[in-house]
Amino acid sequence: MSPKEKGSSTVMIAAIDFGTTYSGYAFGFKSELDEDPTQVSCFQWHGTGGIMSLKFPTTVLLNEKEELLAFGYEAEEMYSGEEHLDYFYFHRFKMMLYDQIRKERLTMDTKVKDIRGREMPALEIFTHAVKFMKNHLFNNLEGRGIKVEDSEIIWVLTVPAIWDDPAKQFMRKAAEKAGIPKKTLRIALEPEAASIWCKTIPVEKLNQGTIVSFQEDTKYLVLDAGGGTVDMTIHQVIKEGKLKELARASGGAWGGISVDAEFEAALIEIVGKDLMDTFRQHYTVDYLDLFRSFELKKRSKKEGCENDDVILSVPVSFVEICDSLERMIAKSRFRGNIELEMDKLIIKPSTFDSFFKPTCQKVVKHVENLLQSSKAEGVEFMLMVGGFSESTVLQKAVKDAFSPKYRVVIPQEAGLAVLSGAVLFGNDPSVIQCRIAQRTYGIASTSNFNSRIHKESKKINVNGIDKCNDLFSRHVKIDDELYLHVAQAEKTYTPIKADQTSMRISLYKSNNDDTMYVDDQECVYLGGFDVPMTDTTGGLNREVKVRLLFGDTEIEVKCLVVKTKAEVSGHFSFLEPEP
Numbered sequence: 064m065s066p067k068e069k070g071s072s073t074v075m076i077a078a079i080d081f082g083t084t085y086s087g088y089a090f091g092f093k094s095e096l097d098e099d100p101t102q103v104s105c106f107q108w109h110g111t112g113g114i115m116s117l118k119f120p121t122t123v124l125l126n127e128k129e130e131l132l133a134f135g136y137e138a139e140e141m142y143s144g145e146e147h148l149d150y151f152y153f154h155r156f157k158m159m160l161y162d163q164i165r166k167e168r169l170t171m172d173t174k175v176k177d178i179r180g181r182e183m184p185a186l187e188i189f190t191h192a193v194k195f196m197k198n199h200l201f202n203n204l205e206g207r208g209i210k211v212e213d214s215e216i217i218w219v220l221t222v223p224a225i226w227d228d229p230a231k232q233f234m235r236k237a238a239e240k241a242g243i244p245k246k247t248l249r250i251a252l253e254p255e256a257a258s259i260w261c262k263t264i265p266v267e268k269l270n271q272g273t274i275v276s277f278q279e280d281t282k283y284l285v286l287d288a289g290g291g292t293v294d295m296t297i298h299q300v301i302k303e304g305k306l307k308e309l310a311r312a313s314g315g316a317w318g319g320i321s322v323d324a325e326f327e328a329a330l331i332e333i334v335g336k337d338l339m340d341t342f343r344q345h346y347t348v349d350y351l352d353l354f355r356s357f358e359l360k361k362r363s364k365k366e367g368c369e370n371d372d373v374i375l376s377v378p379v380s381f382v383e384i385c386d387s388l389e390r391m392i393a394k395s396r397f398r399g400n401i402e403l404e405m406d407k408l409i410i411k412p413s414t415f416d417s418f419f420k421p422t423c424q425k426v427v428k429h430v431e432n433l434l435q436s437s438k439a440e441g442v443e444f445m446l447m448v449g450g451f452s453e454s455t456v457l458q459k460a461v462k463d464a465f466s467p468k469y470r471v472v473i474p475q476e477a478g479l480a481v482l483s484g485a486v487l488f489g490n491d492p493s494v495i496q497c498r499i500a501q502r503t504y505g506i507a508s509t510s511n512f513n514s515r516i517h518k519e520s521k522k523i524n525v526n527g528i529d530k531c532n533d534l535f536s537r538h539v540k541i542d543d544e545l546y547l548h549v550a551q552a553e554k555t556y557t558p559i560k561a562d563q564t565s566m567r568i569s570l571y572k573s574n575n576d577d578t579m580y581v582d583d584q585e586c587v588y589l590g591g592f593d594v595p596m597t598d599t600t601g602g603l604n605r606e607v608k609v610r611l612l613f614g615d616t617e618i619e620v621k622c623l624v625v626k627t628k629a630e631v632s633g634h635f636s637f638l639e640p641e642p
Contacts, residue, residue, distance in 0.1 A: 078485035083291030224312030260484030561602035
């Protein structure tokens with residue numbers, strides 16, 4: 064084992080890449096990483112049929128007592144629907160969380176559904192997953208004769224860059240509940256981690272003969288295509304090899320599983336939604352097997368095989384409950400393009416490619432929009448990373464749309480770039496020097512009422528003085544440059560009651576620069592932070608200076624109670640119910 068650095072308690076950096084479809088962990092010893100940043104190790108997993116991979120399915124299996132039975136390949140192999148109807152089988156639950164937070168507020172009580180539609184607290188499922196990987200790492204190290212204390216490890220958890228602050232905090236809570244110490248946990252944004260790794264590895268590992276440079280002032284677009292989401296941003300290399308974000312991260316739910324969704328939509332069109340629901344509910348294992356088979360075909364599709372039919376095994380149970388699947392296909396628009404032969408679906412290549420088409424079109428369109436922005440001026444190449452970037456269909460769509468004007472660079476093992484880069488980020492978070500504000504952020508406040516600019520409905524009376532309530536006090540504007548460890552817009556606030564012993568700092572976000580009130584339609588409550596003000600002498604004249612730091616991956620708040628010189632810092636509570 065590498066010796067501990069003198070004056071440092073950190074021996075190892077360990078990263079967990081929690082993906083929608085596949086997950087994994089990697090680690091490196093600090094002393095080795097400082098000398099050679101490519102010294103990152105991943106664990107090799109073994110699946111059914113001799114499959115060996117550096118990632119494994121993000122699948123959680125719980126028994127009837129809601130205790131963890133298995134994770135990953137073992138969970139897939141162990142689950143048998145007929146025998147284990149009381150078991151809970153969760154997969155792709157990270158995407159469920161993403162889908163849910165786009166519709167309603169994320170809280171500690173948010174639920175996710177298992178394969179049969181039964182709900183459990185999302186925090187419990189995520190905690191099981193993180194805890195499994197944490198324990199597996201320690202067992203792995205112990206098997207190698209390596210002893211490392213929990214306090215000697217910097218832990219890194221990856222999240223999509225397009226996730227909002229409550230979702231990041233949710234992942235942090237799951238990790239803490241899994242036993243990862245709060246002080247040694249860092250959150251890494253997936254496209255940033257991949258960018259760090261690609262900037263670090265030898266150039267020969269970057270692509271098939273494509274030579275690219277990460278010299279100072281180089282600008283490039285990062286396209287991180289995972290199982291659930293696609294994140295995009297633009298990076299520039301600055302002094303000392305550090306990175307600066309030029310365009311705020313953006314993207315959508317266009318990952319690999321959206322191709323699966325198109326395939327399922329085709330089956331529903333052929334057999335009907337009710338029959339498909341019956342298949343999932345009553346033949347759950349067969350349902351999972353069908354989509355695992357599709358996943359293998361999707362991942363194994365190669366260039367040069369454009370004219371080959373895709374042959375997909377179909378469970379006997381599916382054929383039987385359809386009564387006459389062959390007739391159903393013949394009556395659908397897929398006649399002649401999908402055929403049933405015994406227990407096999409023969410899918411014409413054009414039809415199989417059509418399952419990719421909507422997803423590829425959305426990705427290409429978003430890249431086009433990003434490249435048309437002023438932020439993209441001078442971009443030299445595109446960096447395709449993430450598991451779905453290994454798809455030759457997606458690669459071809461991107462190359463056809465943007466080559467040769469832009470070089471398209473796909474590193475070897477693109478699906479591991481995020482995981483490996485997260486280890487490097489944990490070792491040196493300062494490598495990302497500047498990020499772009501995703502939203503406009505402000506704090507709820509009051510001020511003296513002015514009838515010329517304030518709504519009459521917002522007027523309140525405080526100790527005989529007319530005040531305007533619910534004002535949005537802007538600290539950061541959308542697209543602002545946010546530098547690491549640099550506070551944005553210090554502002555001063557005072558209590559509205561002379562005897563109050565704490566001040567609530569309520570943070571809101573908006574897509575508009577000119578938001579005026581926190582209850583405007585485009586404004587959303589994020590969370591609160593309480594500043595103790597136990598000394599009430601001074602009444603309404605007690606000032607609190609508030610600074611927000613956005614340059615890191617998580618928002619930090621620093622407050623100074625002017626009268627007492629008391630300083631308070633921390634993070635907002637993003638997972639509390641909206642007031």
